[in-house]
Amino acid sequence: xxxxxxxxxxxxxxxxxxxxxxxxxxxxxxxxxxxxxxxxxxxxxxxxxxxxxxxxxxxxxxxxxxxxxxxxxxxxxxxxxxxxxxxxxxxxxxxxxxxxxxxxxxxxxxxxxxxxxxxxxxxxxxxxxxxxxxxxxxxxxxxxxxxxxxxxxxxxxxxxxxxxxxxxxxxxxxxxxxxxxxxxxxxxxxxxxxxxxxxxxxxxxxxxxxxxxxxxxxxxxxxxxxxxxxxxxxxxxxxxxxxxxxxxxxxxxxxxxxxxxxxxxxxxxxxxxxxxx
Numbered sequence: 001x002x003x004x005x006x007x008x009x010x011x012x013x014x015x016x017x018x019x020x021x022x023x024x025x026x027x028x029x030x031x032x033x034x035x036x037x038x039x040x041x042x043x044x045x046x047x048x049x050x051x052x053x054x055x056x057x058x059x060x061x062x063x064x065x066x067x068x069x070x071x072x073x074x075x076x077x078x079x080x081x082x083x084x085x086x087x088x089x090x091x092x093x094x095x096x097x098x099x100x101x102x103x104x105x106x107x108x109x110x111x112x113x114x115x116x117x118x119x120x121x122x123x124x125x126x127x128x129x130x131x132x133x134x135x136x137x138x139x140x141x142x143x144x145x146x147x148x149x150x151x152x153x154x155x156x157x158x159x160x161x162x163x164x165x166x167x168x169x170x171x172x173x174x175x176x177x178x179x180x181x182x183x184x185x186x187x188x189x190x191x192x193x194x195x196x197x198x199x200x201x202x203x204x205x206x207x208x209x210x211x212x213x214x215x216x217x218x219x220x221x222x223x224x225x226x227x228x229x230x231x232x233x234x235x236x237x238x239x240x241x242x243x244x245x246x247x248x249x250x251x252x253x254x255x256x257x258x259x260x261x262x263x264x265x266x267x268x269x270x271x272x273x274x275x276x277x
Contacts, residue, residue: 019046058124
């Protein structure tokens with residue numbers, strides 16, 4: 001496996017890769033979910049490129065950029081074991097030159113949910129993903145379903161900007177008790193970690209009702225709220241039952257929908273979702 005830092009070295013290394021190239025962009029501190037993306041890319045592409053970059057422009061002023069967990073040697077070992085051929089680890093100075101002033105913004109899809117809760121977040125995401133795509137030039141790019149709104153925003157951006165890239169969204173990888181894997185789970189103390197299982201339990205309660213024939217979106221949202229409220233350490237920020245593609249809130253679920261939520265446990269904010277087919 002080759003590791004590069006600069007744009008020039010990346011482009012030189014990229015020219016040595018032949019066949020279909022899959023790309024896995026990450027912010028590091030990898031877990032089994034990230035590794036599953038690399039393995040999926042390896043099963044579908046001749047070569048796999050990954051990036052590790054903690055992108056400062058997608059963090060708000062009161063968010064955890066400085067504390068965001070990092071362990072590059074461990075990350076590289078995991079990617080090499082997953083069969084990744086090339087890893088790009090640029091610095092913030094490499095990605096954002098002095099005087100940087102060009103941004104990529106997707107409008108409607110970024111307004112609700114995470115966009116409302118984290119102003120400016122998606123502008124940072126779409127700008128850095130555009131830069132990564134331009135530099136790597138992949139045929140396919142792999143993202144996790146846990147960041148469902150991000151995946152929807154990137155699909156829209158790729159469509160609007162005519163990127164010749166297939167966006168592959170892979171299933172959420174969970175702990176045995178249902179908690180979605182996340183780099184931020186490390187922030188949870190033992191009591192909060194136990195309490196965090198309420199995310200999966202609340203979504204599952206709504207999905208069970210859906211599977212039994214419930215189609216009223218307000219009822220599904222209420223089931224989530226009630227279950228979260230039963231956990232004293234959980235503080236619900238939002239729950240949504242929205243169209244899978246447009247993210248518009250639904251009154252009745254008649255087509256593919258996204259049931260999603262954000263919950264605080266102490267200072268740690270976690271998100272999760274189920275897709276209602």
